[in-house]
Amino acid sequence: MEIVAPRGTFDVMPDDAGLWQFVEGLVRQTFEKCGYREIRTPVFEHTELFERGVGAATDIVEKEMYTFKDRGGRLITLRPEGTAPAVRAFVEHGLAGRSLPAKLYYIGPMFRYERPQAGRYRQFHQFGMEVVGAASPEADAEVIATPLAIFGAMGIQDVVVNLNSIGCPACKPAYRQRLREAYAPVLGRLCESCRARYDRNPLRLLDCKSDECRAALPEPPTIFGQLCPECGAHFDGLRRLLDKLGVEYVINPRLVRGLDYYTKTTFEYNVGGIGSQDAIGGGGRYDGLVEECGGAPTPAVGVACGLERCVLAARANASDEQYQAGLDVFIVSMGDAARERAFELAHEMRCAGLAADFDMVGRGLKAQMRYAGKMRARFVAILGDEELAAGQATIKDMSTGEQTRISQGELATCIGAGSAVNGE
Ligand SMILES: [Zn+2]
Ligand SMILES: [Zn+2]
Numbered sequence: 388m389e390i391v392a393p394r395g396t397f398d399v400m401p402d403d404a405g406l407w408q409f410v411e412g413l414v415r416q417t418f419e420k421c422g423y424r425e426i427r428t429p430v431f432e433h434t435e436l437f438e439r440g441v442g443a444a445t446d447i448v449e450k451e452m453y454t455f456k457d458r459g460g461r462l463i464t465l466r467p468e469g470t471a472p473a474v475r476a477f478v479e480h481g482l483a484g485r486s487l488p489a490k491l492y493y494i495g496p497m498f499r500y501e502r503p504q505a506g507r508y509r510q511f512h513q514f515g516m517e518v519v520g521a522a523s524p525e526a527d528a529e530v531i532a533t534p535l536a537i538f539g540a541m542g543i544q545d546v547v548v549n550l551n552s553i554g555c556p557a558c559k560p561a562y563r564q565r566l567r568e569a570y571a572p573v574l575g576r577l578c579e580s581c582r583a584r585y586d587r588n589p590l591r592l593l594d595c596k597s598d599e600c601r602a603a604l605p606e607p608p609t610i611f612g613q614l615c616p617e618c619g620a621h622f623d624g625l626r627r628l629l630d631k632l633g634v635e636y637v638i639n640p641r642l643v644r645g646l647d648y649y650t651k652t653t654f655e656y657n658v659g660g661i662g663s664q665d666a667i668g669g670g671g672r673y674d675g676l677v678e679e680c681g682g683a684p685t686p687a688v689g690v691a692c693g694l695e696r697c698v699l700a701a702r703a704n705a706s707d708e709q710y711q712a713g714l715d716v717f718i719v720s721m722g723d724a725a726r727e728r729a730f731e732l733a734h735e736m737r738c739a740g741l742a743a744d745f746d747m748v749g750r751g752l753k754a755q756m757r758y759a760g761k762m763r764a765r766f767v768a769i770l771g772d773e774e775l776a777a778g779q780a781t782i783k784d785m786s787t788g789e790q791t792r793i794s795q796g797e798l799a800t801c802i803g804a805g806s807a808v809n810g811e
Contacts, residue, residue, distance in 0.1 A: 395501070395509025403698075409710030410541065410697050411494055414514045417537050418492040421529065423516050426491045428472035430498070434462040439679050440471025442646040444584065446596060451499040453509075465498035469515050470673070470689050471680070477519050478682035487520030487685075494694065506695065515670070515691035519677065522686035524624035527652045527672060530690045531625075532632050534656065534668055541697045542704030543667070548629070548636035549655045551610075552622045553590065553643050555674070556650075558615035563589050565608050576603040584645075591645035609640040621651050648675025652688065668692030713763025715741040716802050718770065718780075719755040725770040732768070732780075732795060739799035760785070766802050 392398060399407050415425070434454050441447050453465040466472055473491050476482075482489045494514040501507055516533060518526040531548060538546050554562055566589040570577075574585060577592070577600050584591040592604060614622065629636055642653050655669035670690030677685035701710070716736055720729035729745040736743035744762060746755045752769075759767045769781040780798055783790045793801055 393509070395503040395507075397508060397510075405710040405712055406698055406702055406705070407694075409705065410694065410701050411514075413540055414494055414537055414694075414697075415492075417533060417540075418514075418516055421490070421516075421533055423490040423492040426473055426476060426493050427495070428466070428469070428476050428493070430496065431463050431465050432472055432475065434464040436471050436475055436680070437464055437467060440474060440676060441468060444587075444591065445646070446594070447499065449580075451501055453498045453500055467497055467499045469493045469495070469497065469513055469691060470517060470676070473517050473689075474519065474673075474676050474680050474682075474687070478677060478680050483520065483677075483682055483685060488526065489519045490516070491519065492516040506699075508695070512694035513691045514694055515689060517687060517689035519687040520685050521688070522674070524621050524628055526686075527621075527625050527688050528628035528632070528634075530670060530688050531629065531636075531652075531654055532634055534690055534692050535634065537692070537697065538656070538667070538700075541700040543658060543697070543700045545659060546667070547657050548634060549639040549642050549657055549669075550626075550629075550636045551639055551642040551653045552614060552618060552651050553649060553653055553671075554610055554614055554618050554651065556647070558610075558613055558618055559590075562608075562610045562613050565613070566590065566592075569605055569608055573603045573605065588645050588647075590643045593641050593643045594645055607640050607643075609638075618651055625652060642669075644671050644673075648673050648679050650674040654690075656692070667696045711763055712742070713765065714744055714759070715764070716743045716766040716768055716798070717755070717759035717762060717764035718743065718745040718768045719752065719759065720746060720770045721752060722772065722775075723749075725772070725775050728775060728795075729770055732770075732798065736799055736802070739803070741799060741802055768798055768802075 434452070437452060438448055447467050452467055455463055457463050473493060477489055492515065495512065496510050497513050498510055500509055503509060516530060518530060535546060553559065567585065570585065570589060570592060574582060578595065578597045581592050581595050581600050592600070593607060595601065642655055644653050649671055651672040651674070653671035655666045658665045658667055668691060670688070672686070672688040674686045677683070677687060718729040718732055720726045726746065726749065733743045733745040746758070750758065756767065765785055767783045767785060769783065774780050774792070778795050779792050780795050781790055781792050782798065782801060
Protein backbone atom coordinates (compact mmCIF):
# COMPACT_ATOMS: atom_id res chain seq x y z
CA MET A 388 0.00 0.00 0.00
CA GLU A 389 1.14 3.49 -0.78
CA ILE A 390 2.35 5.47 2.21
CA VAL A 391 1.44 9.15 2.21
CA ALA A 392 2.53 12.05 4.40
CA PRO A 393 0.77 12.20 7.79
CA ARG A 394 -2.40 14.27 8.07
CA GLY A 395 -1.65 17.94 8.65
CA THR A 396 1.81 17.85 7.09
CA PHE A 397 3.05 18.77 3.64
CA ASP A 398 6.13 18.41 1.49
CA VAL A 399 7.96 21.38 0.08
CA MET A 400 8.77 20.06 -3.37
CA PRO A 401 11.77 21.21 -5.44
CA ASP A 402 9.62 23.51 -7.59
CA ASP A 403 8.61 25.37 -4.42
CA ALA A 404 11.83 25.19 -2.45
CA GLY A 405 13.20 28.34 -4.10
CA LEU A 406 10.18 30.27 -2.89
CA TRP A 407 10.71 29.06 0.69
CA GLN A 408 14.40 29.89 0.55
CA PHE A 409 13.57 33.34 -0.76
CA VAL A 410 11.17 34.05 2.11
CA GLU A 411 13.52 32.56 4.70
CA GLY A 412 16.41 34.60 3.29
CA LEU A 413 14.41 37.78 3.55
CA VAL A 414 13.47 36.98 7.14
CA ARG A 415 17.11 36.39 8.06
CA GLN A 416 18.30 39.55 6.32
CA THR A 417 15.64 41.68 7.94
CA PHE A 418 16.31 40.38 11.43
CA GLU A 419 20.10 40.53 11.09
CA LYS A 420 19.87 44.12 9.83
CA CYS A 421 18.30 44.93 13.19
CA GLY A 422 21.08 43.25 15.16
CA TYR A 423 19.35 39.92 15.88
CA ARG A 424 21.28 36.67 15.73
CA GLU A 425 19.87 33.25 15.05
CA ILE A 426 19.30 30.66 17.73
CA ARG A 427 18.60 27.01 16.78
CA THR A 428 17.03 24.94 19.49
CA PRO A 429 15.99 21.26 19.30
CA VAL A 430 12.59 20.40 17.83
CA PHE A 431 11.80 18.47 21.00
CA GLU A 432 12.08 19.53 24.61
CA HIS A 433 11.06 18.26 28.02
CA THR A 434 7.28 18.57 28.24
CA GLU A 435 7.66 20.52 31.45
CA LEU A 436 9.24 23.44 29.57
CA PHE A 437 6.01 24.14 27.70
CA GLU A 438 3.81 23.47 30.70
CA ARG A 439 5.74 26.21 32.45
CA GLY A 440 6.63 28.39 29.49
CA VAL A 441 3.33 28.34 27.60
CA GLY A 442 1.12 27.59 30.59
CA ALA A 443 -0.44 24.33 31.80
CA ALA A 444 -3.99 25.69 31.45
CA THR A 445 -3.72 26.75 27.80
CA ASP A 446 -5.29 25.07 24.77
CA ILE A 447 -1.82 24.47 23.37
CA VAL A 448 -0.68 22.52 26.41
CA GLU A 449 -4.00 20.87 27.25
CA LYS A 450 -5.06 19.77 23.77
CA GLU A 451 -2.54 20.44 21.05
CA MET A 452 0.89 19.16 22.01
CA TYR A 453 2.64 16.17 20.50
CA THR A 454 3.81 14.56 23.73
CA PHE A 455 5.27 11.10 24.14
CA LYS A 456 7.51 9.06 26.38
CA ASP A 457 10.84 8.29 24.77
CA ARG A 458 12.55 4.93 25.24
CA GLY A 459 14.26 6.25 28.35
CA GLY A 460 10.90 7.05 29.91
CA ARG A 461 11.32 10.85 29.59
CA LEU A 462 8.27 12.92 28.81
CA ILE A 463 9.08 14.71 25.56
CA THR A 464 7.12 17.25 23.48
CA LEU A 465 7.63 18.42 19.91
CA ARG A 466 7.93 22.18 20.27
CA PRO A 467 4.60 23.95 19.69
CA GLU A 468 6.25 27.38 19.70
CA GLY A 469 9.69 28.98 19.80
CA THR A 470 9.76 31.35 22.76
CA ALA A 471 10.01 28.89 25.65
CA PRO A 472 12.91 27.00 23.99
CA ALA A 473 14.75 30.29 23.31
CA VAL A 474 14.30 31.37 26.92
CA ARG A 475 15.36 27.91 28.14
CA ALA A 476 18.55 28.21 26.08
CA PHE A 477 19.12 31.79 27.27
CA VAL A 478 19.08 30.58 30.88
CA GLU A 479 20.95 27.32 30.27
CA HIS A 480 23.84 29.02 28.45
CA GLY A 481 24.13 31.91 30.86
CA LEU A 482 23.43 34.63 28.29
CA ALA A 483 22.28 36.81 31.17
CA GLY A 484 25.95 37.15 32.10
CA ARG A 485 26.83 38.63 28.70
CA SER A 486 25.89 42.04 27.43
CA LEU A 487 22.14 42.46 27.34
CA PRO A 488 19.78 42.53 25.68
CA ALA A 489 20.17 39.22 23.91
CA LYS A 490 18.52 39.78 20.50
CA LEU A 491 17.60 36.36 19.16
CA TYR A 492 15.69 35.13 16.16
CA TYR A 493 14.58 31.70 15.02
CA ILE A 494 12.94 30.14 12.01
CA GLY A 495 11.72 26.57 11.77
CA PRO A 496 8.99 23.97 12.14
CA MET A 497 6.56 23.88 15.08
CA PHE A 498 4.07 21.13 15.91
CA ARG A 499 0.50 21.30 17.16
CA TYR A 500 -2.19 18.65 17.04
CA GLU A 501 -4.98 20.80 15.61
CA ARG A 502 -7.80 19.96 13.26
CA PRO A 503 -6.23 20.50 9.83
CA GLN A 504 -8.03 23.07 7.69
CA ALA A 505 -7.13 25.51 4.96
CA GLY A 506 -3.83 27.08 5.86
CA ARG A 507 -3.55 25.23 9.16
CA TYR A 508 -1.12 22.39 9.57
CA ARG A 509 0.12 20.15 12.34
CA GLN A 510 3.69 20.76 11.30
CA PHE A 511 3.89 24.43 10.45
CA HIS A 512 6.66 27.00 10.36
CA GLN A 513 7.28 30.13 12.32
CA PHE A 514 9.83 32.88 12.39
CA GLY A 515 10.19 34.97 15.47
CA MET A 516 12.39 37.29 17.43
CA GLU A 517 13.00 37.75 21.14
CA VAL A 518 14.62 40.62 23.00
CA VAL A 519 15.70 39.31 26.40
CA GLY A 520 16.97 41.80 28.95
CA ALA A 521 15.38 45.07 27.83
CA ALA A 522 12.48 46.69 29.66
CA SER A 523 12.16 49.82 27.53
CA PRO A 524 9.28 50.40 25.10
CA GLU A 525 11.86 50.66 22.30
CA ALA A 526 12.23 46.89 22.56
CA ASP A 527 8.48 46.36 22.16
CA ALA A 528 8.33 48.83 19.27
CA GLU A 529 11.20 47.18 17.42
CA VAL A 530 9.68 43.73 17.87
CA ILE A 531 6.30 44.96 16.57
CA ALA A 532 7.69 46.93 13.64
CA THR A 533 10.29 44.53 12.24
CA PRO A 534 7.96 41.79 10.91
CA LEU A 535 5.90 44.51 9.21
CA ALA A 536 8.84 45.08 6.87
CA ILE A 537 8.77 41.38 5.99
CA PHE A 538 5.02 41.38 5.36
CA GLY A 539 5.46 44.46 3.19
CA ALA A 540 8.23 42.88 1.13
CA MET A 541 5.99 39.83 0.55
CA GLY A 542 3.21 42.08 -0.69
CA ILE A 543 0.85 41.37 2.22
CA GLN A 544 -1.38 44.42 2.23
CA ASP A 545 -3.50 46.01 4.94
CA VAL A 546 -1.78 44.55 7.97
CA VAL A 547 -3.26 46.10 11.09
CA VAL A 548 -1.49 45.86 14.42
CA ASN A 549 -3.93 45.11 17.22
CA LEU A 550 -2.44 46.36 20.44
CA ASN A 551 -3.23 46.03 24.12
CA SER A 552 -1.64 46.11 27.53
CA ILE A 553 -2.45 43.60 30.23
CA GLY A 554 -0.56 45.32 33.03
CA CYS A 555 1.84 43.83 35.50
CA PRO A 556 1.59 41.97 38.82
CA ALA A 557 0.98 45.33 40.50
CA CYS A 558 -2.03 46.38 38.43
CA LYS A 559 -3.41 43.15 36.93
CA PRO A 560 -5.27 41.91 40.05
CA ALA A 561 -7.62 44.88 40.09
CA TYR A 562 -8.33 44.40 36.38
CA ARG A 563 -9.04 40.72 36.93
CA GLN A 564 -11.61 41.67 39.52
CA ARG A 565 -13.31 44.01 37.07
CA LEU A 566 -13.37 41.24 34.45
CA ARG A 567 -14.99 38.85 36.92
CA GLU A 568 -17.67 41.43 37.62
CA ALA A 569 -18.26 41.95 33.90
CA TYR A 570 -18.48 38.21 33.20
CA ALA A 571 -20.49 37.14 36.24
CA PRO A 572 -23.86 37.55 34.48
CA VAL A 573 -22.91 35.24 31.56
CA LEU A 574 -20.99 32.65 33.56
CA GLY A 575 -23.74 30.04 33.20
CA ARG A 576 -23.52 30.16 29.39
CA LEU A 577 -19.78 29.52 29.23
CA CYS A 578 -17.99 26.25 28.61
CA GLU A 579 -16.59 24.12 31.39
CA SER A 580 -13.00 25.27 31.03
CA CYS A 581 -14.05 28.93 31.02
CA ARG A 582 -16.01 28.37 34.23
CA ALA A 583 -12.97 26.69 35.74
CA ARG A 584 -10.75 29.56 34.70
CA TYR A 585 -13.13 32.29 35.89
CA ASP A 586 -11.86 32.30 39.47
CA ARG A 587 -8.24 31.55 38.85
CA ASN A 588 -7.64 33.86 35.91
CA PRO A 589 -10.54 35.53 34.10
CA LEU A 590 -8.19 36.96 31.44
CA ARG A 591 -7.95 33.45 30.05
CA LEU A 592 -11.63 33.49 29.10
CA LEU A 593 -10.78 35.79 26.21
CA ASP A 594 -8.52 33.06 24.80
CA CYS A 595 -11.38 30.55 24.58
CA LYS A 596 -11.90 29.26 21.06
CA SER A 597 -15.48 28.10 21.59
CA ASP A 598 -17.91 30.04 19.41
CA GLU A 599 -20.58 30.01 22.14
CA CYS A 600 -18.14 31.54 24.61
CA ARG A 601 -16.95 34.14 22.13
CA ALA A 602 -20.52 35.16 21.46
CA ALA A 603 -21.55 35.17 25.12
CA LEU A 604 -18.67 37.22 26.49
CA PRO A 605 -19.41 40.92 26.61
CA GLU A 606 -16.80 43.33 25.31
CA PRO A 607 -14.26 43.39 28.14
CA PRO A 608 -13.66 46.60 30.05
CA THR A 609 -10.38 48.18 29.05
CA ILE A 610 -7.51 48.08 31.46
CA PHE A 611 -6.29 51.54 30.69
CA GLY A 612 -7.86 53.36 33.61
CA GLN A 613 -6.27 50.81 35.89
CA LEU A 614 -2.72 50.51 34.69
CA CYS A 615 -0.14 51.41 37.31
CA PRO A 616 2.00 54.48 36.53
CA GLU A 617 4.86 52.34 35.21
CA CYS A 618 2.63 50.28 32.87
CA GLY A 619 0.81 53.42 31.76
CA ALA A 620 4.06 55.19 30.90
CA HIS A 621 5.33 52.11 29.08
CA PHE A 622 2.21 51.90 26.94
CA ASP A 623 2.25 55.62 26.15
CA GLY A 624 5.93 55.36 25.24
CA LEU A 625 5.26 52.42 22.95
CA ARG A 626 2.44 54.25 21.18
CA ARG A 627 4.65 57.30 20.69
CA LEU A 628 7.39 55.14 19.14
CA LEU A 629 4.96 53.36 16.83
CA ASP A 630 3.59 56.74 15.75
CA LYS A 631 7.13 57.90 14.94
CA LEU A 632 7.53 54.94 12.59
CA GLY A 633 4.10 55.47 11.09
CA VAL A 634 2.93 52.04 12.25
CA GLU A 635 -0.83 51.79 12.16
CA TYR A 636 -2.43 50.13 15.15
CA VAL A 637 -5.77 49.75 16.86
CA ILE A 638 -6.28 49.20 20.56
CA ASN A 639 -8.03 45.92 21.13
CA PRO A 640 -8.89 45.09 24.77
CA ARG A 641 -9.77 41.50 23.81
CA LEU A 642 -6.17 40.84 23.04
CA VAL A 643 -4.83 39.20 26.15
CA ARG A 644 -2.34 36.65 27.16
CA GLY A 645 -3.78 35.32 30.32
CA LEU A 646 -0.68 33.89 31.93
CA ASP A 647 0.99 35.44 34.89
CA TYR A 648 4.37 35.91 33.28
CA TYR A 649 2.93 37.86 30.37
CA THR A 650 3.02 41.55 31.20
CA LYS A 651 2.24 44.88 29.63
CA THR A 652 2.25 44.73 25.83
CA THR A 653 0.29 42.20 23.78
CA PHE A 654 -0.19 42.51 20.04
CA GLU A 655 -1.34 40.67 16.96
CA TYR A 656 -1.09 41.31 13.21
CA ASN A 657 -4.39 41.05 11.43
CA VAL A 658 -5.00 41.17 7.72
CA GLY A 659 -8.15 42.62 6.28
CA GLY A 660 -9.21 45.01 8.97
CA ILE A 661 -10.18 45.16 12.58
CA GLY A 662 -11.56 42.12 14.35
CA SER A 663 -10.52 39.83 11.54
CA GLN A 664 -9.70 36.31 12.69
CA ASP A 665 -6.91 36.13 10.20
CA ALA A 666 -3.94 36.73 12.50
CA ILE A 667 -0.61 36.21 10.77
CA GLY A 668 1.48 36.65 13.87
CA GLY A 669 1.64 38.20 17.27
CA GLY A 670 3.48 38.41 20.51
CA GLY A 671 3.99 40.40 23.62
CA ARG A 672 6.05 41.13 26.66
CA TYR A 673 6.82 38.31 29.06
CA ASP A 674 8.73 39.85 31.93
CA GLY A 675 8.13 36.84 34.18
CA LEU A 676 9.09 34.00 31.83
CA VAL A 677 12.86 33.93 32.31
CA GLU A 678 12.33 33.56 36.04
CA GLU A 679 9.69 30.88 35.41
CA CYS A 680 12.35 28.98 33.43
CA GLY A 681 14.85 29.15 36.27
CA GLY A 682 16.73 32.38 35.51
CA ALA A 683 16.93 35.67 37.35
CA PRO A 684 14.03 38.08 36.79
CA THR A 685 14.65 39.49 33.29
CA PRO A 686 12.33 41.61 31.16
CA ALA A 687 11.71 40.30 27.66
CA VAL A 688 9.48 40.76 24.65
CA GLY A 689 9.00 38.72 21.50
CA VAL A 690 6.98 37.97 18.37
CA ALA A 691 6.19 34.92 16.26
CA CYS A 692 4.76 34.86 12.72
CA GLY A 693 3.55 32.20 10.34
CA LEU A 694 5.95 31.43 7.53
CA GLU A 695 3.31 29.64 5.40
CA ARG A 696 1.29 32.84 5.11
CA CYS A 697 4.36 34.72 3.85
CA VAL A 698 5.20 31.99 1.35
CA LEU A 699 1.62 32.12 0.06
CA ALA A 700 1.85 35.89 -0.40
CA ALA A 701 5.27 35.68 -2.02
CA ARG A 702 3.94 33.09 -4.48
CA ALA A 703 1.30 35.57 -5.55
CA ASN A 704 3.43 38.71 -5.52
CA ALA A 705 7.11 37.94 -6.10
CA SER A 706 8.50 37.49 -9.59
CA ASP A 707 10.12 34.21 -10.60
CA GLU A 708 13.48 35.94 -10.95
CA GLN A 709 13.43 36.80 -7.27
CA TYR A 710 13.39 33.22 -6.14
CA GLN A 711 14.21 30.80 -8.95
CA ALA A 712 17.89 29.97 -8.93
CA GLY A 713 18.59 28.19 -12.23
CA LEU A 714 21.77 26.82 -13.77
CA ASP A 715 24.59 28.82 -15.32
CA VAL A 716 25.11 26.14 -17.93
CA PHE A 717 23.62 22.85 -19.05
CA ILE A 718 25.90 20.65 -21.10
CA VAL A 719 24.09 18.85 -23.89
CA SER A 720 25.86 15.79 -25.25
CA MET A 721 25.21 13.47 -28.19
CA GLY A 722 26.52 9.91 -27.77
CA ASP A 723 28.38 7.98 -25.10
CA ALA A 724 31.81 9.57 -25.63
CA ALA A 725 30.35 13.06 -25.52
CA ARG A 726 28.39 12.19 -22.37
CA GLU A 727 31.58 11.16 -20.61
CA ARG A 728 33.21 14.45 -21.63
CA ALA A 729 30.08 16.34 -20.49
CA PHE A 730 30.39 14.70 -17.09
CA GLU A 731 34.00 15.89 -16.88
CA LEU A 732 33.19 19.38 -18.11
CA ALA A 733 30.33 19.78 -15.64
CA HIS A 734 32.77 18.97 -12.86
CA GLU A 735 35.21 21.59 -14.20
CA MET A 736 32.46 24.21 -14.38
CA ARG A 737 31.40 23.43 -10.79
CA CYS A 738 35.01 23.76 -9.62
CA ALA A 739 35.10 27.14 -11.36
CA GLY A 740 32.13 28.22 -9.20
CA LEU A 741 29.37 27.86 -11.79
CA ALA A 742 26.08 26.01 -11.42
CA ALA A 743 26.38 23.30 -14.07
CA ASP A 744 24.56 20.12 -14.99
CA PHE A 745 24.56 17.59 -17.81
CA ASP A 746 22.43 14.75 -19.16
CA MET A 747 23.16 11.40 -17.53
CA VAL A 748 20.43 9.29 -19.09
CA GLY A 749 21.11 9.66 -22.82
CA ARG A 750 18.10 11.74 -23.84
CA GLY A 751 17.82 13.09 -27.35
CA LEU A 752 18.96 16.61 -28.29
CA LYS A 753 15.47 18.12 -28.14
CA ALA A 754 14.68 16.56 -24.78
CA GLN A 755 17.95 17.82 -23.35
CA MET A 756 17.26 21.35 -24.61
CA ARG A 757 13.79 21.23 -23.05
CA TYR A 758 15.26 20.07 -19.78
CA ALA A 759 17.87 22.86 -19.88
CA GLY A 760 15.01 25.34 -20.29
CA LYS A 761 13.14 23.84 -17.38
CA MET A 762 16.23 24.13 -15.22
CA ARG A 763 16.46 27.80 -16.23
CA ALA A 764 19.95 27.39 -17.68
CA ARG A 765 21.42 30.70 -18.86
CA PHE A 766 23.66 28.89 -21.34
CA VAL A 767 23.68 25.55 -23.05
CA ALA A 768 26.98 24.03 -24.17
CA ILE A 769 26.50 21.45 -26.92
CA LEU A 770 28.95 18.62 -27.46
CA GLY A 771 28.36 16.86 -30.79
CA ASP A 772 30.79 14.61 -32.69
CA GLU A 773 32.44 17.57 -34.43
CA GLU A 774 32.85 19.59 -31.25
CA LEU A 775 34.18 16.56 -29.41
CA ALA A 776 36.81 15.89 -32.07
CA ALA A 777 37.92 19.54 -32.14
CA GLY A 778 37.97 20.00 -28.33
CA GLN A 779 35.27 22.60 -28.72
CA ALA A 780 31.70 23.27 -27.68
CA THR A 781 28.85 25.18 -29.26
CA ILE A 782 27.62 27.59 -26.66
CA LYS A 783 24.11 29.00 -26.85
CA ASP A 784 22.91 32.01 -24.89
CA MET A 785 19.38 30.98 -23.91
CA SER A 786 18.08 34.53 -23.55
CA THR A 787 19.23 35.75 -27.00
CA GLY A 788 19.45 32.46 -28.87
CA GLU A 789 22.94 33.50 -30.03
CA GLN A 790 25.32 30.60 -30.77
CA THR A 791 29.11 30.47 -31.02
CA ARG A 792 31.71 27.74 -31.22
CA ILE A 793 34.47 28.08 -28.62
CA SER A 794 37.21 25.86 -27.25
CA GLN A 795 36.21 23.83 -24.20
CA GLY A 796 38.99 25.52 -22.23
CA GLU A 797 37.27 28.90 -22.62
CA LEU A 798 33.87 27.67 -21.48
CA ALA A 799 34.03 28.74 -17.84
CA THR A 800 35.43 32.17 -18.64
CA CYS A 801 32.87 32.69 -21.37
CA ILE A 802 29.93 31.79 -19.13
CA GLY A 803 31.37 33.69 -16.17
CA ALA A 804 31.80 36.73 -18.39
CA GLY A 805 28.29 36.17 -19.71
CA SER A 806 26.92 36.46 -16.19
CA ALA A 807 28.86 39.70 -15.67
CA VAL A 808 27.35 41.12 -18.87
CA ASN A 809 23.91 40.18 -17.60
CA GLY A 810 24.63 42.34 -14.61
CA GLU A 811 24.66 39.63 -11.94
ZN1 LIG B 1 1.46 47.72 36.11
ZN1 LIG C 1 -15.06 28.79 26.86
